[in-house]
Amino acid sequence: MDQTSYIVFDLEWNQSAEGKQGEVRELPFEILEIGAVKLNSSLEPVGEFSCVIRPVVYTRLHYKVLEITHVGMEELKKRGVPFAEAVRSFLAWCEDTGEETENRPLSPPVFCTWGNMDLTELQRNMAFHGVENPFPYPLLYYDVQKLYNRLYLDNSKNRLPLEKAVEQLGLPPAEQFHRALDDARCTAEVMKKMNFRAVEEYLSLDYYRLPESSEEEIYLVFPDYSKFVSRKFPTREDAIADKTVTDLLCYRCRRMLRKKIRWFTGNQRYYYCLGECPEHGYVKGKIRMKHTPGGEVYAIKTIKLTDDAGAELIRRRKEETMDRRRVKNRLKNTGNTGRQSGL
Numbered sequence: 001m002d003q004t005s006y007i008v009f010d011l012e013w014n015q016s017a018e019g020k021q022g023e024v025r026e027l028p029f030e031i032l033e034i035g036a037v038k039l040n041s042s043l044e045p046v047g048e049f050s051c052v053i054r055p056v057v058y059t060r061l062h063y064k065v066l067e068i069t070h071v072g073m074e075e076l077k078k079r080g081v082p083f084a085e086a087v088r089s090f091l092a093w094c095e096d097t098g099e100e101t102e103n104r105p106l107s108p109p110v111f112c113t114w115g116n117m118d119l120t121e122l123q124r125n126m127a128f129h130g131v132e133n134p135f136p137y138p139l140l141y142y143d144v145q146k147l148y149n150r151l152y153l154d155n156s157k158n159r160l161p162l163e164k165a166v167e168q169l170g171l172p173p174a175e176q177f178h179r180a181l182d183d184a185r186c187t188a189e190v191m192k193k194m195n196f197r198a199v200e201e202y203l204s205l206d207y208y209r210l211p212e213s214s215e216e217e218i219y220l221v222f223p224d225y226s227k228f229v230s231r232k233f234p235t236r237e238d239a240i241a242d243k244t245v246t247d248l249l250c251y252r253c254r255r256m257l258r259k260k261i262r263w264f265t266g267n268q269r270y271y272y273c274l275g276e277c278p279e280h281g282y283v284k285g286k287i288r289m290k291h292t293p294g295g296e297v298y299a300i301k302t303i304k305l306t307d308d309a310g311a312e313l314i315r316r317r318k319e320e321t322m323d324r325r326r327v328k329n330r331l332k333n334t335g336n337t338g339r340q341s342g343l
């Protein structure tokens, strides 16, 4: 029997009302409210948590926050508790998973959020306030918004607001959207109503803590793709020169594949390649180069099976990239020749 329990949570946060000028770099978003619902393994709610926080960094509400949130600065100052206190009671509440039988200890709950920002911002706020990070590494969670997209929106990259999903599923709207507890309740309702079991293998990875060494690099296998997250490198060139970054492994059979098209890029942000597994056919690789807040670079590589059409698409993309480069070089060379002939 699966005994997993879930913590569906939502945060409201504020940012500098004066824009970048008044921003504290270590804390672009200051958490104002935590709301959460605990679900048992059948996705039934078994408890709730709610807490407002007294802000100390940004004491005026940003206009965007004013527009959507229903919590005022007065309420926060009067009822809010210090962040460290709030998050400690939240974490204690999360850990309290109810009855534990002797021969079957309960596994730690899995966090679920609408979108991919809440866990990251929670940890950033914890670090800012000197609260120890108790989460496992790597930290896997459910991005319910992404699961919803996978189920109902053809896995599109467009992120649907929670209100829309609630409406599409015919659920009653929240009492107040953009109050943390109400949004957490709605997210939990969406989870229960949608076909969660069909997508429960698709855990998301939180990127707040990145691999510091090759031992900490992350490799995850999903039903239809694999994901690799590299350690940090000083530059993109260092990253793309690393063998583990550029290896093409069939995620089905773990065979190391020879590349039919080697890694290429048009914009230095996305790299593509194509290989072929003798057992599983065409395999395509994609690397996304990401910057850390400290200006370093890490690579996220995804590997997927593809078909003839998919392979053809990569061939064509490579051609286009080469064409663009040829045009660029020709322009550059013409320029040089011009200058040389002027000598």
Ligand SMILES: [Zn+2]
Binding pocket: 250, 251, 252, 253, 254, 255, 277, 278, 279, 280, 281
């Ligand atoms: Zn294979």
